[in-house]
């Protein structure tokens with residue numbers, strides 16, 4: 126057992142004290158200050174100068190037939206560093222092009238797996254879900270269009286993967302409003318490695334209102350004045366090599382629990398600078414990070430406007446000086462640089478404090494993403510619109526939040542002991558191969574009480590649907606847990622939070638209104654979301670139709686010939702098998718109804734349904750992800 130009550134060890138080493146020093150130093154952080162103060166428990170990027178690179182804008186592909194190979198390549202993250210091994214889509218050396226699609230115009234995405242040696246080959250944890258022994262040299266991948274309203278067979282399910290030499294062909298109906306989605310790898314128990322290596326890109330959905338043209342009826346900035354900002358943070362190794370480890374305490378090749386960063390990246394480049402005209406810009410922002418939540422703001426504290434989020438536009442722009450964004454959440458913002466003098470700069474910054482466990486290791490806030498420098502040019506001079514929906518020539522106003530007819534309590538938890546490697550995380554106390562699956566009925570409206578009994582935030586993503594945030598409320602976590610002892614992993618544990626609520630519920634932030642596919646669930650709180658489960662008729666497809674995976678290796682795995690069959694799926698850390706062992710017969714496989722992969726698989730070798738999970742990529746891999754079946758009435 127390697128846990129040894131590490132809290133005492135960590136405290137004894139003085140790290141908690143060090144981290145508080147760091148925290149006060151970051152009250153007004155500069156990149157230089159942050160790289161000067163280093164926790165001895167964490168890895169640290171080589172010292173690097175910010176603003177040396179121009180902020181790159183990915184190429185745009187507007188087509189109904191897109192072929193993007195996923196490739197092993199070389200990418201330079203900073204001009205003073207070498208080009209280092211990475212993954213990219215298409216011709217990109219890291220991340221992928223911006224794909225443009227159009228409402229009600231189906232389009233096809235062919236992802237060919239041309240991946241070679243994985244940049245994180247030595248970081249693959251083969252104990253998670255029996256990740257293939259050759260994953261490091263023959264990486265599996267699947268492509269999920271995040272936020273897309275997509276048939277299950279085209280959704281990039283973790284079990285619908287392709288090996289090198291194989292191709293996935295997905296067709297997306299695009300029966301949804303203008304917004305920005307993103308496409309990224311969703312491979313089983315290795316998503317964190319593939320996305321961090323570079324397999325992610327933006328998808329902008331256009332419609333008759335948000336056309337992307339200068340004459341768009343919404344009056345929004347377009348062309349050069351509309352810019353994607355794919356935000357990430359990383360800790361780099363020597364020479365700017367990609368690294369996914371945060372701390373040497375967890376041995377390489379073992380799941381770590383949360384890859385933090387000490388430098389910020391925008392569109393795949395460290396701390397870049399963008400020259401901006403003195404006018405209004407529209408930035409399409411994604412938190413494409415692995416783990417961290419950010420509170421984004423500008424260094425001059427200037428106001429900006431949130432005009433949309435995950436699923437589309439808000440009714441009206443929301444003026445603010447900051448937004449909080451958890452992994453996979455998006456905001457669509459307008460920023461006015463007209464008040465800057467030529468040559469004046471402003472930085473896009475973050476001051477979100479690290480969550481508890483990361484702070485214990487000495488993690489500090491990653492303070493900076495990029496800088497904007499005003500030129501003498503006048504830019505887009507139109508006004509910020511007063512309304513975005515619900516007026517003449519505008520999309521319909523957001524519908525009111527429906528009254529739910531059923532409540533579903535779900536739980537977000539982690540074993541409480543502090544140990545190395547960290548303890549398994551789960552939803553409902555179940556593993557991914559459970560057959561105890563959420564089965565909401567098409568055409569019904571539910572409220573989900575997401576009860577987060579961990580002290581840390583999680584980013585809850587439900588595939589296929591949009592959620593509306595009702596509210597969040599604190600819980601007396603100790604009392605809830607004392608009154609509801611948790612059974613062993615593998616038995617459902619979803620206690621009602623009702624008797625443990627504290628204080629008044631808080632509604633969503635104004636910019637969280639609207640259609641959400643990913644929702645920040647605060648620690649020791651219940652987050653309530655309302656979901657209407659669409660019918661097959663509304664969708665134009667049956668969301669519960671089981672399908673045969675496209676790849677031969679994936680098909681063989683489901684037929685029980687290797688790969689992802691018949692295992693409990695949550696890893697075997699030395700000395701922890703007993704602790705993590707599933708309750709007999711509850712999470713493993715093949716009953717008459719299910720295949721070797723549990724509730725996501727059928728006895729006749731098909732994949733069924735969608736997934737819901739935490740979008741902190743490390744959490745999703747181990748094992749905060751469950752199947753979801755949206756069943757016929």
Ligand SMILES: [Cu+2]
Pocket residue numbers: 582583584739740741744745749
């Ligand atoms: Cu999480």
